[in-house]
Amino acid sequence: MKLPLQGVMVLEFSQYLAGPYAGLRLSDLGARVIKIERPNTGDACRALATKNQWADGDSVLFHTINRGKESFTADLKQPEGVLAVRKLIARADIVTHNFRPGIMEKIGFDYESVKDIKPDIVYGEVSGYGHVGPWKHKPGQDLLAQSLSGLMWMSNNADAPPTPFGIAVADMLCGTHLAQGLLAALVRKKRQGQGGKVSVSLLESILDFQFEGLTAFLNSGDLPERSVKHNAHPYMAAPYGIYDTADGAIAISMGSLEQLCQAIGCAGLEQYYDKRAMFTHRDFIKAHLSLHFRVHPTAYWQKQLSDHGYWHAPVLDYNSLTHQDAFRVLNMVQKLDQGRPVSLYTTRCPIRFNRKARFNSQLAPVLGAHTHTLSEEFGL
Amino acid sequence: MKLPLQGVMVLEFSQYLAGPYAGLRLSDLGARVIKIERPNTGDACRALATKNQWADGDSVLFHTINRGKESFTADLKQPEGVLAVRKLIARADIVTHNFRPGIMEKIGFDYESVKDIKPDIVYGEVSGYGHVGPWKHKPGQDLLAQSLSGLMWMSNNADAPPTPFGIAVADMLCGTHLAQGLLAALVRKKRQGQGGKVSVSLLESILDFQFEGLTAFLNSGDLPERSVKHNAHPYMAAPYGIYDTADGAIAISMGSLEQLCQAIGCAGLEQYYDKRAMFTHRDFIKAHLSLHFRVHPTAYWQKQLSDHGYWHAPVLDYNSLTHQDAFRVLNMVQKLDQGRPVSLYTTRCPIRFNRKARFNSQLAPVLGAHTHTLSEEFGL
Numbered sequence: 001m002k003l004p005l006q007g008v009m010v011l012e013f014s015q016y017l018a019g020p021y022a023g024l025r026l027s028d029l030g031a032r033v034i035k036i037e038r039p040n041t042g043d044a045c046r047a048l049a050t051k052n053q054w055a056d057g058d059s060v061l062f063h064t065i066n067r068g069k070e071s072f073t074a075d076l077k078q079p080e081g082v083l084a085v086r087k088l089i090a091r092a093d094i095v096t097h098n099f100r101p102g103i104m105e106k107i108g109f110d111y112e113s114v115k116d117i118k119p120d121i122v123y124g125e126v127s128g129y130g131h132v133g134p135w136k137h138k139p140g141q142d143l144l145a146q147s148l149s150g151l152m153w154m155s156n157n158a159d160a161p162p163t164p165f166g167i168a169v170a171d172m173l174c175g176t177h178l179a180q181g182l183l184a185a186l187v188r189k190k191r192q193g194q195g196g197k198v199s200v201s202l203l204e205s206i207l208d209f210q211f212e213g214l215t216a217f218l219n220s221g222d223l224p225e226r227s228v229k230h231n232a233h234p235y236m237a238a239p240y241g242i243y244d245t246a247d248g249a250i251a252i253s254m255g256s257l258e259q260l261c262q263a264i265g266c267a268g269l270e271q272y273y274d275k276r277a278m279f280t281h282r283d284f285i286k287a288h289l290s291l292h293f294r295v296h297p298t299a300y301w302q303k304q305l306s307d308h309g310y311w312h313a314p315v316l317d318y319n320s321l322t323h324q325d326a327f328r329v330l331n332m333v334q335k336l337d338q339g340r341p342v343s344l345y346t347t348r349c350p351i352r353f354n355r356k357a358r359f360n361s362q363l364a365p366v367l368g369a370h371t372h373t374l375s376e377e378f379g380l
Numbered sequence: 381m382k383l384p385l386q387g388v389m390v391l392e393f394s395q396y397l398a399g400p401y402a403g404l405r406l407s408d409l410g411a412r413v414i415k416i417e418r419p420n421t422g423d424a425c426r427a428l429a430t431k432n433q434w435a436d437g438d439s440v441l442f443h444t445i446n447r448g449k450e451s452f453t454a455d456l457k458q459p460e461g462v463l464a465v466r467k468l469i470a471r472a473d474i475v476t477h478n479f480r481p482g483i484m485e486k487i488g489f490d491y492e493s494v495k496d497i498k499p500d501i502v503y504g505e506v507s508g509y510g511h512v513g514p515w516k517h518k519p520g521q522d523l524l525a526q527s528l529s530g531l532m533w534m535s536n537n538a539d540a541p542p543t544p545f546g547i548a549v550a551d552m553l554c555g556t557h558l559a560q561g562l563l564a565a566l567v568r569k570k571r572q573g574q575g576g577k578v579s580v581s582l583l584e585s586i587l588d589f590q591f592e593g594l595t596a597f598l599n600s601g602d603l604p605e606r607s608v609k610h611n612a613h614p615y616m617a618a619p620y621g622i623y624d625t626a627d628g629a630i631a632i633s634m635g636s637l638e639q640l641c642q643a644i645g646c647a648g649l650e651q652y653y654d655k656r657a658m659f660t661h662r663d664f665i666k667a668h669l670s671l672h673f674r675v676h677p678t679a680y681w682q683k684q685l686s687d688h689g690y691w692h693a694p695v696l697d698y699n700s701l702t703h704q705d706a707f708r709v710l711n712m713v714q715k716l717d718q719g720r721p722v723s724l725y726t727t728r729c730p731i732r733f734n735r736k737a738r739f740n741s742q743l744a745p746v747l748g749a750h751t752h753t754l755s756e757e758f759g760l
Binding site: 005006007008030050051060061064065129130131132134138139141144145147148150151153154156160161162164165166167168169176178179180183187188191192196197198200209210212213214216218220223224232233235241249250251254313315316317318319321333344347349350351352354355 | 382384385386387388405409410430431432433440441443444445509510511512513514515518519521523524525526527528529530531532533534535536540541542543544545546547548549552553556557558559560561563564565566567568570571572576577578579580581583584585587588589590591592593594595596597598599600602603604606611612613614615620621622624629630631633634659691692693694695696697698699701702704705706708709710712713724725726727729730731732733734735
């Protein structure tokens with residue numbers, strides 16, 4: 001069976017993470033994604049390495065985000081470069097970019113100009129903070145978007161300073177929203193023949209991510225309050241949280257405090273068994289449980305909690321996770337070993353079709369690797 | 381112009397967060413989303429309140445996730461209920477559920493059965509950990525998925541215990557992946573006439589979210605290491621992080637340490653100005669900067685950093701954020717005031733079409749509110 005996006009052609013002017021992450025998903029789902037890059041340097045992510053890891057001259061991070069794509073180099077300050085890209089646009093279904101507001105206008109590839117070339121184009125743009133207002137020229141960088149968004153009061157304990165999420169969460173979510181918007185626009189194009197412009201921003205995406213907390217705040221005026229210890233979600237009652245054990249840590253999900261105390265043989269919390277007390281006295285309850293969980297190793301608690309049907313999980317690191325049978329059977333790891341004289345391991349697309357995992361084993365392209373073949377194919 | 385998914389009909393058997401979050405986005409983008417709920421109780425999220433906030437008998441959280449949807453109640457243990465739902469399926473484009481593996485088979489609405497009713501149906505299923513292996517019956521709950529996924533070593537400082545993300549990040553990402561998969565399948569349906577089954581799981585989604593760290597680990601064997609203080613991303617060099625100021629906190633993005641030190645007038649770090657030292661000595665550099673930033677208020681540092689073009693942002697909470705002009709011009713807040721005798725504020729869809737914000741002002745439906753009208757409309 002064909003991949004769902006087979007036959008869809010995407011031109012990606014996007015760089016770094018948010019825009020290319022949308023392109024990665026479209027590629028995983030079967031689209032043909034062509035990166036439009038400037039000569040000599042290309043996507044700046046090529047030179048951005050995690051743990052100083054490189055593969056065939058590009059960063060492993062770049063390969064992670066750009067597997068399965070093609071690369072076309074064009075100097076958009078030269079008329080020949082502009083002409084070639086205009087011809088590619090005439091054949092494309094989707095164009096994406098994440099330049100700062102104004103740049104695409106300057107080089108003549110803003111939505112209106114692109115629509116003149118290809119009337120039913122689906123055009124996706126990523127910004128940091130939208131296209132109006134005092135922040136529109138602020139650098140669209142993940143940590144800055146997190147800081148401005150109010151997200152810092154969600155993780156960590158109440159006495160800790162504001163704590164960021166240790167992953168580029170705004171970039172990742174914004175990329176997923178871009179992919180959603182592009183796909184929805186593609187559905188409309190197939191039904192009604194019209195294209196359109198899809199706009200997402202780091203800030204709007206990270207605000208949507210906080211819809212639970214923001215909705216609570218907008219209707220009550222109360223800021224989120226983290227619990228003193230074992231905070232795992234500022235709006236959840238005890239016992240919800242992570243607890244140290246004698247040899248590791250264990251996650252305790254929501255449930256009946258009475259049932260939990262029976263499962264782990266913990267006395268002294270009887271007066272807090274009702275739902276209201278579980279929230280208002282959560283700090284005391286968590287402190288009490290904390291002393292209790294420390295006494296035995298994780299496996300001991302897993303047995304007790306399983307016997308009583310209380311929801312829990314051990315806290316795993318990458319090492320213990322990747323040695324689990326449950327991880328292995330998911331087939332979440334794939335080897336990229338095509339298209340370049342190196343190979344590396346990475347994760348695969350998290351979406352399955354007809355329950356089959358989708359592997360996309362092509363490494364990211366060498367800068368400009370497809371300029372010649374694309375020129376021939378499209379008569380550029 | 382029509383919304384992109386106008387004319388698309390979705391039946392949502394999903395409950396709680398991950399599945400309904402996909403339905404919310406489809407509804408925001410114009411689809412007609414009908415919740416199939418059991419009589420008397422319905423989606424269990426109706427009774428799950430954040431901050432004990434309620435609106436017209438349902439939790440505000442339920443309204444947040446289910447705005448704009450319809451509700452159809454059916455007892456799927458009774459033949460009449462099954463028959464009515466079969467008739468609805470015959471008219472639907474998409475069906476979603478997040479029951480544990482086996483339940484939909486038991487009630488006769490697994491993919492094969494639904495496909496017999498509607499051959500080109502797009503069928504979406506959410507699980508905790510996939511459909512094979514030792515974890516397939518484990519409860520699919522956000523904190524448990526986070527714990528098993530290795531994510532706990534990303535946020536917070538090196539000396540802190542494993543720290544969860546204080547938001548239901550696995551649920552949210554899994555919902556966005558479900559929406560992506562459903563939309564991609566819909567594109568294929570429009571092009572090739574065939575439906576298909578889309579499967580996502582909390583664990584696969586949260587592993588994809590960590591593709592940077594997991595790829596680094598898979599190729600090096602090294603676990604992520606958080607910096608001792610001011611951790612904001614385990615793979616980033618100093619100065620990347622959040623620093624306390626005299627009256628708040630400030631986010632310092634990546635950039636040249638030399639340029640930063642000049643901007644803030646900080647001496648003593650000259651020997652660490654090269655890129656390699658900025659990573660290997662990040663703990664020392666951050667500790668040094670920390671002492672420096674404490675001396676002046678945030679506004680003072682903002683001025684210095686802006687004058688020197690160094691990327692930074694103040695750390696805002698919901699209160700300070702929502703008073704910013706930059707926030708107000710985004711129009712990210714909407715009032716839900718239609719369909720029920722109450723109103724409340726929430727965020728809106730983060731995706732814009734033709735730069736226009738999309739508002740969806742219908743409150744979540746009363747349980748079964750549309751059973752009668754849907755019965756008439758579809759002759760159930």
